[in-house]
Structure formats: structure tokens, C-alpha cells
Amino acid sequence: MTYIALLRGINVGGHRVTMEVLRRLFTELGFANVRTYIQTGNVFFDAPVQDRALLTARIEQHLEQALGYAVPTFLRSPEELEHLLVLNPFSHLTVTDDMRLCLMFLTDSAPTGLVLPLRSPKGDMEIVHLTDHEAFVIWHIIDGRAPATLSFLDKTLGRRTTTRFFPTAAKILAAARNS
Numbered sequence: 001m002t003y004i005a006l007l008r009g010i011n012v013g014g015h016r017v018t019m020e021v022l023r024r025l026f027t028e029l030g031f032a033n034v035r036t037y038i039q040t041g042n043v044f045f046d047a048p049v050q051d052r053a054l055l056t057a058r059i060e061q062h063l064e065q066a067l068g069y070a071v072p073t074f075l076r077s078p079e080e081l082e083h084l085l086v087l088n089p090f091s092h093l094t095v096t097d098d099m100r101l102c103l104m105f106l107t108d109s110a111p112t113g114l115v116l117p118l119r120s121p122k123g124d125m126e127i128v129h130l131t132d133h134e135a136f137v138i139w140h141i142i143d144g145r146a147p148a149t150l151s152f153l154d155k156t157l158g159r160r161t162t163t164r165f166f167p168t169a170a171k172i173l174a175a176a177r178n179s
Contacts, residue, residue, distance in 0.1 A: 002033075002046050004081060004176050005059060006105055008072040008162035010041030015069055018117075018140070029058060030121050037175040040164075044176045072160050081173045088130065089129035089136045090166060098146040100139040103169045104153065106158035110135060120152035127156065 009015050010022070013172065014164040016172050019036040022043055026034040031045035049055045063071040078082075090101045110130040118127045124147040135157055139147050164172065 001050065001076055002044065002176065003055070003075050004078060004172065005041075005043040005045065006074040006076065006162050006164065006172075007041030007043065007063075007072070008160075009069070010071065011154070013069075015067070017067060025063060026059070026081045028039045029062055037172055038168075040168075041162075042164075042172050042175075072107065072162060074162055076105070078176050079174060081169065082177075083168075084131070084134055085170055085173060087129075087131070090138075090167075093138075095161035100141065101103070102137040102139060102163050103166050104135040104137055104161050106133045106135060106156065108155055108158045109133065110157065111178075114156070118156070120147075122147075122152070125150075125152055135161075136166075137155040165175075 003028070007022075010017055019039065022036055023034045026043055026045050031047050033044070033046045035044050036042060037044070052075050056075055059073045060071060061076075063073070084106060085102060093099075093101075094151070095101065109132055114127065114130065116127060116129060117158070122142075124140050124142055126138040126140065127135055128138060135153075137153065
């Protein structure tokens with residue numbers, strides 16, 4: 001089975017790692033056809049293991065041991081990522097230069113009962129759609145600045161998340177399929 005590993009905190013906040021090192025670390029776990037896409041921690045690999053919780057735990061443990069810091073890992077199949085892209089709850093919007101469309105991946109189940117769209121008190125973030133383990137979020141650029149903190153999203157969706165811009169998620173899927 002082919003997996004897409006979306007890693008949080010790679011090449012930000014002083015946590016620098018080359019894609020060559022990431023590929024080596026995933027290969028050390030016995031995965032086949034390991035490849036990476038851009039410098040933000042997107043790894044594609046083939047593995048016979050179907051238990052995602054076990055697979056995720058193995059990856060996170062190995063990365064933390066090798067790199068010296070926790071690397072939350074979010075696994076999706078190419079088909080699952082494609083489903084999210086096709087779902088595209090942003091399609092009805094007129095996107096402007098002051099908007100960034102984001103796809104957030106969650107470890108925990110998305111909260112139920114939220115009235116959507118849900119905008120942050122500062123007006124800089126807006127949750128527009130939820131699936132079981134993903135959130136579609138708009139970052140509103142205010143005075144030329146992206147949101148400075150994700151505390152609204154952390155409080156609403158949980159702290160174990162990682163985000164990819166929606167157009168980047170489409171490129172990640174294309175790269176996963178072309179290798």
C-alpha cells in the first residue's frame with residue numbers, strides 16, 4: 001500500500017532536516033519506494049502494514065529517536081487525499097490575494113456540533129468544513145500578515161495537527177502518483 005506521510009514541524013523552528021536524511025530514515029524502517037516532495041516533510045512510501053496507528057507510532061518513534069524531537073505524523077493514502085481535494089468546500093468562494101486556503105490534518109476526530117463557518121475572534125481564520133480527521137480552513141491575510149498564532153485552531157481542533165495549503169495538497173497528490 002502506498003502512503004503519504006505529512007510531517008509536522010519539518011524545516012521550521014530550527015528543526016532542519018534534509019530530504020535525503022528523511023528518505024534514509026523511512027528506508028531504515030523497511031519501507032519501499034521512499035521519496036519526498038518539497039522541503040516541508042511530505043514523504044511517500046510503500047508498506048505492507050495496514051494498521052495505521054501502529055505504522056504512525058513506529059514512524060514517530062523512529063523520527064524522534066533519530067532527530068531528537070517529536071515529529072507528529074499524519075498518514076493518508078493517495079485515494080484519501082484525492083477524495084479531500086475533490087470534496088473542495090472552497091469551490092464556491094471567490095478567492096482573493098488576502099486568502100490562503102488550507103487543509104488541516106488532525107490526529108483526533110474533528111469536533112462535532114460546531115456551527116460552520118466558524119471564524120476566529122481576530123477574524124484571521126475561518127473553519128469552513130470538517131471531515132472526520134480534516135479541517136478546511138481559510139487564513140485571512142490582515143494588513144499583509146498571515147495569522148501569527150494558531151491558538152484558535154489549537155483550541156478548536158486540537159494541538160496535534162499539520163497544515164498544507166490546498167493547492168500544495170494537490171501538488172503532493174500529483175507527486176505521489178507520478179513516482
